[in-house]
Amino acid sequence: MSEVAQVMILGLLQGGVYALMASGLTLMFGVMRIVNLAHGVFIIAACYVAYFLFVGPGWDPFASLLVTIPLFFLLGMVIYRSLFPRIEGSQRFSEMTVLLTFGIALVVEGFLSYFFTGTFRSTNPPYTTDAILIGDLFIPTAQLYASMTSLILLLALWGFLFLTRTGYAVRATMQNRTAAQIVGVNVRRISTIAFAIGMALAGASGSLISFLYPFFPNSHWRWIAILLALIVLGGLGSLKGAVVGALMLAVAAAFVSDMFGATWAPITFFGALFLVLLIRPQGLFGREARV
Amino acid sequence: MALLELQEVTSGYAFGPDILQSVSLTVDEGRAYCIIGPNGAGKSTVLKTVAGLLRPREGQVLLDGTSIGGLRPDLVLAAGICYVPQDRSLFPDMTVKENLVMGGFLQPDRKVVSERIEQIFDMFPILRSRAGQHAGTMSGGEQQMLALGRALMTQPRMMMIDEPSLGLAPQVADQIFETIASLRQMGITLLLVEQNVLRGLEATQDAFLLDLGTLRLEAPSDRILDDPRIRELYLGRQLQRGTEAETREN
Ligand SMILES: Nc1ncnc2c1ncn2[C@@H]1O[C@H](COP(=O)(O)OP(=O)(O)OP(=O)(O)O)[C@@H](O)[C@H]1O
Ligand SMILES: [Mg+2]
Numbered sequence A: 001m002s003e004v005a006q007v008m009i010l011g012l013l014q015g016g017v018y019a020l021m022a023s024g025l026t027l028m029f030g031v032m033r034i035v036n037l038a039h040g041v042f043i044i045a046a047c048y049v050a051y052f053l054f055v056g057p058g059w060d061p062f063a064s065l066l067v068t069i070p071l072f073f074l075l076g077m078v079i080y081r082s083l084f085p086r087i088e089g090s091q092r093f094s095e096m097t098v099l100l101t102f103g104i105a106l107v108v109e110g111f112l113s114y115f116f117t118g119t120f121r122s123t124n125p126p127y128t129t130d131a132i133l134i135g136d137l138f139i140p141t142a143q144l145y146a147s148m149t150s151l152i153l154l155l156a157l158w159g160f161l162f163l164t165r166t167g168y169a170v171r172a173t174m175q176n177r178t179a180a181q182i183v184g185v186n187v188r189r190i191s192t193i194a195f196a197i198g199m200a201l202a203g204a205s206g207s208l209i210s211f212l213y214p215f216f217p218n219s220h221w222r223w224i225a226i227l228l229a230l231i232v233l234g235g236l237g238s239l240k241g242a243v244v245g246a247l248m249l250a251v252a253a254a255f256v257s258d259m260f261g262a263t264w265a266p267i268t269f270f271g272a273l274f275l276v277l278l279i280r281p282q283g284l285f286g287r288e289a290r291v
Numbered sequence B: 001m002a003l004l005e006l007q008e009v010t011s012g013y014a015f016g017p018d019i020l021q022s023v024s025l026t027v028d029e030g031r032a033y034c035i036i037g038p039n040g041a042g043k044s045t046v047l048k049t050v051a052g053l054l055r056p057r058e059g060q061v062l063l064d065g066t067s068i069g070g071l072r073p074d075l076v077l078a079a080g081i082c083y084v085p086q087d088r089s090l091f092p093d094m095t096v097k098e099n100l101v102m103g104g105f106l107q108p109d110r111k112v113v114s115e116r117i118e119q120i121f122d123m124f125p126i127l128r129s130r131a132g133q134h135a136g137t138m139s140g141g142e143q144q145m146l147a148l149g150r151a152l153m154t155q156p157r158m159m160m161i162d163e164p165s166l167g168l169a170p171q172v173a174d175q176i177f178e179t180i181a182s183l184r185q186m187g188i189t190l191l192l193v194e195q196n197v198l199r200g201l202e203a204t205q206d207a208f209l210l211d212l213g214t215l216r217l218e219a220p221s222d223r224i225l226d227d228p229r230i231r232e233l234y235l236g237r238q239l240q241r242g243t244e245a246e247t248r249e250n
Helices: A002-032 A039-055 A061-083 A093-116 A141-163 A165-175 A177-182 A187-209 A217-234 A239-260 A262-279 B043-051 B073-078 B096-103 B110-123 B125-129 B140-152 B170-185 B197-202 B221-226 B228-249
Strands: A131-134 A137-140 B002-012 B018-028 B032-036 B058-063 B081-084 B158-162 B189-193 B206-211 B214-220
Touching (some): A002 A137, A002 A239, A039 A061, A039 A093, A039 A187, A039 A217, A061 A093, A061 A141, A061 A187, A093 A217, A131 A141, A137 A141, A141 A165, A165 A187, A165 B096, A177 B073, A177 B081, A217 A262, A239 A262, B002 B043, B018 B058, B018 B214, B032 B043, B032 B197, B043 B073, B043 B158, B043 B189, B096 B110, B096 B140, B110 B125, B140 B170, B197 B221, B206 B221, B214 B221, B221 B228
Parallel strands (some): B032 B189, B032 B206
Antiparallel strands (some): B002 B018, B002 B058, B206 B214
């Protein structure tokens, strides 16, 4: 019984961080129909920012959030404004974003490999090996801090989306882009903001996973594969779906890894992806394609 | 006085061919106009081009004599022209009330927005009783009323309404056309696209006949209705379709 609770907790803690990573990705799809294959590589790039702030001036990875969030927000604005307007209005916009962001991912990965080589790195603040014991439940401190921070950031995102005027405009654009335009939303501006927020979430995720999962330039492929599985399960473009999908799959993966060994955990994501596409292609909270 | 003027406007969709070919038309303040023409003639494209959803490739779109061609949709709306698209384009996962709130997006004063929502509720009592319902779950007629109500939130000088009776039962279409008549009484200039030619012409003063992206005819609506030659030449099939629909109603 307590072992089930233990695996559950570990899964949920992981899921919190997955949810943060997936929310940025699903936001970009929801607002702009961008399939951002470069989301993972930007998370890894942010890991390097956190890493060098850690080994250089000795910043704690949580302090590096103060750099990664605004830095990647700005980077998002620049990337969106410089690369996406060219393909805007295309009938095959989403397909083109797949190619474009695949290219971006390769370029950024190339730079990372060139400068930082292929060695595994991670930040190791003192609490990475700590744990809290409640009864006989074992709670790794680093995981706990990271998922609490994810929760706070997700709540902030929720507050922005549901309580501010710009947030209303973002949600309106997600539901119906033309409708948003005809009530006076400047969708170009909203898209830029949404892309930048997605990138800021990638930046924040990088700070958090820098001490949870060792990284090297190539490891973003693994992440983007998992993240795509999460948001397809939740329903592409649904934030609620991304969070629920992340928690569910992380818990499922924790059980799989507990029963069959850690090497089998990734299969959970792709197995789930396969099943979702077979049974409910629109995902948990997705809208069925409308004509 | 000319409120809106299109001067030899050529327009089309991204990377596609020209759909409108040198279309010129004038809309005077306070009058009601109907654009008629077969499917695919480019009627919706005219409205989208004026609304700023499409950028004219050539020619001018003038509002009060100043160019608005290629302006962003939010700026066209702020200038007083609002657009109710053929698919109504509501926010399906927002409630009726929230849709109206979004209609007041350009109005920064929230008090003014709630006052206007009350006015819309007075005009469409059905919307008040459905205030908390998600827009996507309403009937076609209710959705069209919400689309019109949401457009009115901007207090437009001119409304462009694309096929308001599309897919509606005749009685419901009657209601919508009553609403359209009251819009005229409010002094709003109207540019209507209607596939039900009879109804469209009856609801308006002047008509533009569009075919294959070119303007074929511009005449008072009642003249088109009354002149057997015009009817036969340009509208034979369509009017018949309209008439059939009307007779089925009776
Ligand atoms: N989003 C689009 N992208 C590309 N071409 C389009 C698009 N929408 C319409 N078209 C094309 O533009 C032409 C005119 O379409 P439009 O919608 O303006 O016609 P319409 O007169 O409104 O017809 P209907 O009565 O069917 O609404 C058609 O040939 C159509 O295929
Ligand atoms: Mg049309």
